Amino acid sequence: MLTFLGDQVLGRSVCVYSGSVIDVFARAGVGEQATRSTLTRMVNRGLLRRQREGRRMYFGLTEHSEAVLRDGERRVWHTGAVNRQWDGTWTLLGFSLPESWQRQRHDLRSKLAWHGFGPLFSGLWIAPGQVDVAELVTELGLASHVKVFRAHADDGTDITAMIEETWELTELAARYTAFRERWQRWESELPSCDDALAHRLLLQTDWLRIIRRDPRLPVRHLPSDWPADGAEKTFRRVHERLTPLADEAAERVIDLVESRS
Template sequence: MNSSLNTRSMIFTIYGDYIRHYGNEIWIGSLIKLLKVFGHNEQSVRAAVSRMSKQGWVESRKEGNKSYYYLTPRGVDRMDEAATRIFKLKQEKWDGKWIMLTYSIPEERRTIRDELRKELIWSGFGAIANSCWISPNHLTKQVNTLIEKYEISENVHVFLTEYQGPHEHQRLIQECWDIAEINSQYKRFIDGYQEKYEIAKIKIQSGKMTPADCFVERTKLVHEYRKFLFIDPGLPEELLPEKWLGNQAALLFSDYYRELAEPAGEFFETVFREGNELKRKNKKYDIFQHPLILED
């Protein structure tokens, strides 16, 4: 996986893992200070936030001479969806049904067509044929949102169906997703983070890792793990290969996250307090209360 930490992507991560739980908005000065620990300067932060605003992810308000940025409903919805997928350690039992979406979008709207493809991949769909996408997950809500967002109700058909062969379900999986490559990405994550977790656990418990260090490490961990949203469709257990590493990676992520959560949150609050009203939604740091993100 690419471990580069571009400014905009890091801002998304911090919004989803922290700001979302503190009233949903932050003073730009605090955001600049938080990003500084990763080597991002003020100019790059302001440029990234401006871009996010133009794309409809955040909006701003002024209070005196201070600018505050908060997530739009669109941004909040996307993070809720991401949280449901990333923090689910075990898939629900599959009912054997597939959702299928077909579309015929005219060439003059190809920009929308390209955006729709990206959204479908993010939601976990796979292309079984040109302009025909399938998923074994319950994604009716996401599909309806996309139809409304891109105003394509005249160009799409949606089915809830069962596969009648002549092949096994595994044939569909192999045609739609590169499962071997996804599994190898999980192996890289496990290989890269298992030792880090063990070392950090000892350091934290012996007081040799500061809250700032924990903030940096937790943010990098979330930033890296959330990339699986873009490649792993979250298939039901019945459709996964025997030697699937996704569950092992999820357990490692949750263990490491829990270890870092409280001291990292303390550092965030210290910075946040300087220019914002502290409005934490719940006192307890719980992995299942922290949605992830969103955009790469």
């Protein structure tokens, strides 16, 4: 849903008709009830707002969802999947939470993983580069329970071994390889116009799932056959091929109205 909204609504001051969302998602293999339930949950979580036009219900973004989508946009189109500019800096984040705070602990770990952190030790997480986590910590209300430091490893530290121990590289590499195998056929083939819209939605969602799990570790400390670069090239080529047909379909099947807020 966030991928769809990023494509069709973000930056346009418009709201999208629920029926249009249902139609597009049906082509992507998602049932009507699941789509309606997702829209409702996102409204309840402050990620969407409703706007009625006659008998039709439209949905628009909130400040929260815009921020989430802008962050995803940066990760997909600007940051890239391969980190070649690492300056040797690490961000260390230590936290200590009461045992009863299971939800807060889960939320913190999920947010840290999205921002590229991995568990160096229990209660001590590490990420390559200088990562600003002030907003993240404040949003979760955990500022008094978290300490953040910038650091460089001593010369004797085996960074490659540390990375292998902290992050699941084998699983991440397998995800990149599977992505490329799944989508590379569309580098030379094209679906029908309407199917192109659903394919692009699935392509972007599939890619976002992978990079959400990728801490963008320094490439010089990764295996020489690291598959992220090849997978990213496949993503960009297939997206470029699908976009003209997908945009044509979107103009025809997606009903948008001007946002009133």
